Amino acid sequence: MSTEEIDDVRKASAEGFASADQIFHPSTDFVQKARVQGLDGYRALYERSIQDLDGFWGDEASQLHWFERWSAVLDESRKPFFRWFVDGKTNIAYNCLDAQIAKGLGDKTAIVYEAEPTEAGSASEIRKITYRELLSEVCRFANVLKGLGLKKGDTVAIYMPMVPELAIAVLACARIGVIHSVVFGGFSAEAIRDRVNDASSKAVITMDGGYRRGKFLALKQTVDEAVAECPSCAHVLVLERHSGKPDPSCQMKPGRDVWYHEAASGVSSECPAEALESNEMLFLLYTSGSTGKPKGIMHSVGGYMVHAYTTNKYSFDLRGDDLFWCTADVGWVTGHTYVVYGPLLNGASVLMYEGAPDAPDFGRFWKIIQDHKVTIFYTAPTAIRAFMKWGDDWLKKHDLSSLRLLGSVGEPINPEAWLWFHKNVGAERCPIVDTWWQTETGGHMITPIPGCTPTKPGSATLPFFGIDAAVLDEHGNETDHGILAIRKPWPGITQGIFGDPQRYIDTYWNRWGGQYYFPGDGAIRDKDGYLWITGRVDDVVNVSGHRIGTAELEAVFIEHEAVAESAVVGVKHELKGQGLMAFVILKSAFAGKVDETDLAKKLNAMVDAKIGKFARPERIVFVPDLPKTRSGKIMRRLLRDISEGRELGNVTTLADPSVVEAIRTKFQSAKA
Ligand code: WT7
Secondary structure: OOHHHHHHHHHHHHOOOOOOOOOEOOOHHHHHHOOOOHHHHHHHHHHHHHHOHHHHHHHHHHOOOOOEOOOEEEEOOOOOOOEEEEOOEEOHHHHHOHHHHHHHHOOOEEEEEEOOOOOOOOOOOEEEEEHHHHHHHHHHHHHHHHHOOOOOOOEEEEEOOOOHHHHHHHHHHHHHOOEEEEOOOOOOHHHHHHHHHHHOOOEEEEEOOEEEOOEEEOHHHHHHHHHOOOOOOOEEEEEOOOOOOOOOOOOOOOOOEEEHHHHHOOOOOOOOOOOEEOOOEEEEEEEOOOOOOOEEEEEEOHHHHHHHHHHHHHHOOOOOOOEEEEOOOOOOHHHHHHHHHHHHHOOOEEEEEOOOOOOOOOOHHHHHHHHHOOOEEEEOHHHHHHHHHHOOHHHHOOOOOOOOEEEEOOOOOOHHHHHHHHHHHOOOOOOEEEOEOOHHHOOOOEOOOOOOOOEOOOOOEOEOOOOOEEEEOOOOOEOOEEEEEEOOOOOOOOOEEOOOHHHHHHHHHOOOOOOOEOOOEEEEEOOOOOEEEEEEOOOEEEEOOEEEEHHHHHHHHOOOOOEEEEEEEEEEEOOOEEEEEEEEEEOOOOOOOOOHHHHHHHHHHHHHHHOOHHHOOOEEEEOOOOOEEOOOOEOHHHHHHHHOOOOOOOOOOEOOOHHHHHHHHHHHHHHO
């Protein structure tokens, strides 16, 4: 992207922020109880953390269990492949379970789970799992994995609904040093296949199915389709959604597929935790970038653990008596860090809900908060905008007085949604933490600290302790309206891209001479030093908080015989934050000869099959040409201008300026 284009994206996404100048101060009540007190307290600890990274993170790490202590907190000698807590031996599952039980939390509820179905019968279910029970289940699961021949260093893919067994599977892998690669349950068979093959995963853990919006989704069938083309995958371990009543459509392939309940019967519920060197790989999680191929983001055992623990503690002011609910799916990094690892590392109780917010009606989330007395509620702007649309009445029917803190993540939150969240969910009493971070960062990077940081609707406020954030221009000069950059390493930083170290360097570390990490987001720093994230400045789009690379969709379309070329751009979307708009050129042999509605349907079906339904574009517009510079580069900002009905920016660099008018005409006529 050119500087001009970046500037354009930033301006477009920054619209609306300027007006929000309200400040919300933490209540005295919160300040008194907070771990760090007031903005001065934050600033003092922040300064200390930046001056002495080793001291700050070393102190945090010391609060966790290590089989052997590290010899160095940070080793920068292989920058940008940083190593944290070098030579330290630990186990994150041990810290989540055994260490909590040792502190006397054995009988405390670790997970409160609610299934989606509500009608009486076997599908509806509420479960409470104590730390001790969770440890037994995790150990049994780990022994089953061992029984399949899996061992430390092997990779296993997990494709499951949002049920406790998903957390158990993840923790079981972590316990024995098996690397987990969770694939979000909305991904298609081909997407699973590519992820299994990229990592040479030796097994897939799945469930016969799960519930979403009243429907039973047969996940195992999708896995069958995927692993038919996965030579490395020797086993598919299948759990039952309804114990004793497997989904009848679930076919088991002899020699490959194993029912979990059969494999687990009679298996011991004791399994020692592997002492892993801090820089061994804990998990892989695939995320979209600006090419067609998703990146396998690697995370370490020790550094990631310390980051998850510390951020969950401070950003959410997490306490022993909290019931923490992060609504993200474990298929995304938010679910890894703030459903599974972070809350358990802090000995808290965490809520897991299987299904959709509108099942059976729009009041489901509020009923869950009321029934279980959720105290901290962490969700996404796209969900908040949906709640706003569904109306305040759904909230008024429920008692939300247990809530004490709210959080937002996934995309910039528009001030209007922030204020609605504050008023209607938080009763003007709960602080809101707008947390900026990414799959690659492992945990929070920019976020208010409740009880310390006054908040402004729409701003992620100030960097977390130990996070050295800057706003830079293209040349690396500090500016107040530019691109977000991170100077110093932090413990949760990715270990790189699996199988492609050079891509890691090129994507994240080549922008400013290797001195800064480039996250791909624009940012504004206001007069108070507050950071306002303005959205992606690369060809990645956040659709409902899900990251999708425009190149991934373009790679799908080009596979159709009628398509000559396409360009996909992100455009503003009322609910999703951003949606995808696809502009497709047909080969001359097909142009004018195909039914466009029909072809659009086919292309959408290809997106469903190759990525997943959630990646479908808002519209596919068939155009005679694309706006290109004389050197042949597509000028995406013009496509965004057309899509959002804006005046066109500078078109003088176009090879053929008449192209944009032709596209605009087609765009508007197709719309009518
Ligand atoms: C991208 C990372 C991190 C968990 C969920 C998404 C955007 C995330 C915020 C926020 C503005 C945000 C950024 C970032 N993003 N949180 N609070 N304010 N933007 O993880 O899929 O790795 O996506 O989400 O654009 O780069 P992810």
